[in-house]
Amino acid sequence: MRVFNVTILSVLATVLIGAGLLLGLPGDFSERALWLTVFIPVIWTAFMFYCYWDKKVWRVTTALIGICLIGIGIVLTTPTPV
Amino acid sequence: MKQDRHKRLYDLHSWAGILLGLFIYVVCFSGTVALFGDELGPWENPSLRLAVPERTAAINEQFKEFVAATSSKGTLTFARLDFPHDIAPYYMAFAGYSDDSGETTFIEEKWHPETAKLLPERGDGLSHWILDIHRKLMLPTTLGRTLVGIAGVVMMVLIITGILIHGKIIKDFFTLRLQRSDRLKWQDSHKVLGIFGLPFYIMISFTGAFLGVVTILSPVVALIAFQGDTEALIAKVLGEPPQASGEIVQMYSMDQVHTLKFPGTDMKPVRVIVDNYGDKNAVYRVIYPSETELSSFDQVTISGADGTAVDTELDITRVTAANRVVNALTPLHYATYGGIWLKWIYAALGLFMTILTATGLMLFVERRLHGSEGKKSDAFYERLSRINIGVCMGFPLATAALFYLDKLYTGVEAERMYWTGVTYFTVAIGTTVFSLFQQDGYRNVKQLMATLGMLVLCIPVINAIYTGAQFWTANSVGDVLSNGVDISTIVLGLLIVFSSTQIPACRNDERPRLSDKTIGAVPAE
Known part of the structure; x- marks a missing residue:
């Protein structure tokens, strides 16, 4: 399960929370986009690391799925910038 | 740190290292050579001198x-x-x-x-190949750069886990027991090299990961945020x-x-x-x-x-904090902001990173073949060791071979790149296959390293024969760059030949493996 978390869920969580942050964070849009571009590898690394940090696998899975859902929620509820 | 957490992080470090270590090795090594892509241009093409x-x-x-x-x-x-x-x-x-x-x-x-x-x-060859093999592994751009970026992300994971599992960083930095067992020698070398260039490794992994995964993850992120409307996205970020x-x-x-x-x-x-x-x-x-x-x-x-x-609005150099950071990452990765000496410092640290990866791979096998870890057979670890040696020596040999191909090639210019690729992979794969059949790993490394050293040492000779270049005369900037390549290969070749003489011809401490089959038996000293 940890291997699934580290190879699949961590990527999904990075992409989805990245999209959520791009829409949800305050400030100039292109600035946000650039900062997110810089931090995406860091976020991904942090998620991969977290997969092996926590003793309970179910907690890691739940946390990553939760992060994915938060990202999806923000994308669906925030209007696309014009 | 709790023991079970330590073990999990150790496992992540070991398995990520062994599964992707050779790939990371190739990326690190090619990156070290790619630093000098611009300088190689006049060397390969005399009309640009x-x-x-x-x-x-x-x-x-x-x-x-x-x-x-x-x-x-x-x-x-x-x-x-x-x-x-x-x-x-x-x-x-x-x-x-x-x-x-x-x-x-x-x-x-x-x-x-x-x-x-x-x-x-003149067809693209040596310098283009060296740059592109590092940037995109000669694959389609998006796929290639993504894979190289993943190597950067994995390297960051390896660095963080490496720091955490070695609690005594300061003590480890001053511990190098070269006279003890081979295992301790690899272990200490791995730790000392790891700590020595740590800030550089973090920087180069991060910037590499950024330059790589940005090509795929950022568009995907943005695509999700704009629900598929890429044109709106580009207009929003870059302006019309x-x-x-x-x-x-x-x-x-x-x-x-x-x-x-x-x-x-x-x-x-x-x-x-x-x-x-x-x-x-x-x-x-x-x-x-x-x-x-x-x-x-x-x-x-x-x-x-x-x-x-x-x-x-298209002016991406507008001075904002984010622009400054993004704008700084490429020169930070390729060392283009401080002249040739900075490139040499990068090259030395890049070489340390390459050796760090190689010692990590050796340590993995050493602990299983001659230690108590691992459950696979000796034959499996022997094969793994030979593949490691083959790849670690094969890619440097392949790179050296390209210098010779560059001067010896007589075919159609449009096909120069194709034959560069054929030569590169033939030498790299050939060396790996050759190593698979060598019984003694130490002797194999020693011989391959001596061959590599001699090949690198003779690069100026082939240049002089085919272009008439003499590295003691320089009439132009192009000549200076070309001579710089010749002199560097002489110094590097001598160092490699000297290193090959320092490698023992066989293991110093032959001991049976303490595997599950032998636990309980008294190891022979």
Whole structure:
């Protein structure tokens, strides 16, 4: 399960929370986009690391799925910038 | 740290290392060589060993004809002109056109800086291969760069787990027991090398990960945020691109552009990127070098019709914090902001990183073949060890072989790149297969290293034979760069040959493996 978390869920969580942050964070849009571009590898690394940090696998899975859902929620509820 | 957490992180470090270690090794090694991609240009192509003249020839007519010829083949997507400068002392035009199927083709031409005569065409080879194998593994750009970026992300994971599982960092830094067992030797070397270049490894992994995964993850993120509307996304981030008006006008001369100094400085432009050439709404992005600053370049945007300054949202060098950071990451990764000595420091640290990866791989096998870890058979770990040796020696040998191919190649110039690839992979794979059949790993490394050293040492000889170059004479910047490559290969070759003499011909401490089969038995000393 940890291997699934580290190879699949961590990527999904990075992409989805990245999209959520791009829409949800305050400030100039292109600035946000650039900062997110810089931090995406860091976020991904942090998620991969977290997969092996926590003793309970179910907690890691739940946390990553939760992060994915938060990202999806923000994308669906925030209007696309014009 | 709790013992079970320590074990989990140790497992992550070991398995990520062994599964992706060879891949990371190839990326690290190719990156170390790729630092000198620009310097290799004049070495491989003697017609580029030129000086930057005091007065350069006019180039506007040649560029106009080049753009017209490109436009006649399809829809011009962009055009670029590089002015002669220290690293590339000649005019170079580069343009792309798309055909009916939407596929883009690129065309390049070079002119002499003093006469503006066309320089002889030479197919891409050595320097292009070395750069592209590192940047995209010679795969399609998106896939290749993503894979290289993943290597950066994995390297960051390896660094963090490595720091955490070795609690006594300061003590480890001063522990190098070369006279003890082979296992301790590899272990201490791995730790000392790891701690020695730690800030560099973190920086290079992060910038590499950024430059790689940004090509796939950022568009995916943005695509999700804009629910598939990529055009809206690009317009939102970069601003609306300049639209052609359809009105054809005389273009502002490239020779005039060449004289435009960067505001407040004496800096002359090195490049112009053109959108909508020939149109009233044409835009020139004039690029100036930032060789002593941690910034990719400085840029001024002017109208292509009359040369007046244009304030455009496309100007990605607008000075904001995010722009400064993004703009700094490429020069930070490729060491283009501090001259040749900085490149050498990067190369040394890059080489340490490469050796760090190799010692990590050896340590993994050592602990299983001659220690108590691992449950696979001895034969499995023996094979793994031989593959490690084959790959770790094969890619440096393949790189050295390319220097020889570059001078010995007599085929069609258009196929030069193809044969460069064939040579590279034949030598790398051949060395790996050869190593698989070698019984004694130590002797194999010693012999392969001596061969590599001799090959590298003789690179100036083949250059002298085929181009008549003598590295004690230099008439131009191009000669200096080429001589620099020759001298570097002599120094590097001597170092490799010397290192090969220091490698023992066999293991110092032959001991049976303490595997599950042998636990309980008394190990023979």
